Amino acid sequence: LNYIKANLDGTLTYRWSCRMGVCGSCGANVDGVPKLTCASFLHEFKGRTIKVEPLPHFPVIKDLVVNMDDFMHKLVEIKPWIIREKESPPEEGEYRQSAEELERYQQFSSCINCMLCYSACPVYGLNERFLGPAATALAYRYIEDSRDQGKDARFPIVHEIEGVWECTLVGECSVVCPKGVDPMLAIQKTKILGATNALKSLVMPRGGGK
Structure with missing residues (x-):
């Protein structure tokens, strides 16, 4: 997500802070499962396409940011x-x-x-x-x-x-x-x-x- 924001789409909006699974800011739906994105690693998905969505059950403010x-x-x-x-x-x-x-x-x-x-x-x-x-x-x-x-x-x-x-x-x-x-x-x-x-x-x- 940080790479996409820095190199592909600067308008991409999401919450993040500690990058260590401590702050709880970066929750998202990763391939249909609610996860901390900072604790979700690309090698776990073995090169396949990954779908990252906002957390279900919450109103979406923008992109991955929910109310x-x-x-x-x-x-x-x-x-x-x-x-x-x-x-x-x-x-x-x-x-x-x-x-x-x-x-x-x-x-x-x-x-x-x-x-x-x-x-x-x-x-x-x-x-x-x-x-x-x-x-x-x-x-x-x-x-x-x-x-x-x-x-x-x-x-x-x-x-x-x-x-x-x-x-x-x-x-x-x-x-x-x-x-x-x-x-x-x-x-x-x-x-x-x-x-x-x-x-x-x-x-x-x-x-x-x-």
Whole structure:
């Protein structure tokens, strides 16, 4: 793509930055599969013609550049920051975590916002109101963070009608994820948490399901 822009067509427009699979900017549909273009090498295609298209399910602005507004709105909606009941830090200093506590959510904190999972998701392709894979994985990351106290603020969002229960567990989101985040696993775990809380609220009313 850089060669084409520099030597053949200077009007070609696409997003790119790090060239190391870190920034998530360069996602595109490469031969029908959502991929990071910086991690797609010509030798993998053995000399055949390659078709590079904009990511599916997003409005195209120009060439390979798609509109990210809906995706970014969904990320903000799930409150991607640590929520505390009190803003002041504990008397002893930082909020400490054990290795085991970190392990509970670390996998889901590796998302680079490349949107490949949304392009591979058939549910989002049919219903753009669906919260989607990356946003759910990010929400689960904070729900499982021992420092966070915002579960009650996020649960109504992830469990609304267009939340996790809309997912049909096709799993393509996890297949195309370049960082091994496994959004489908996050969705499954969020469903289990929601179902468990609902059962607890029936057995132990008056806040027992929290």
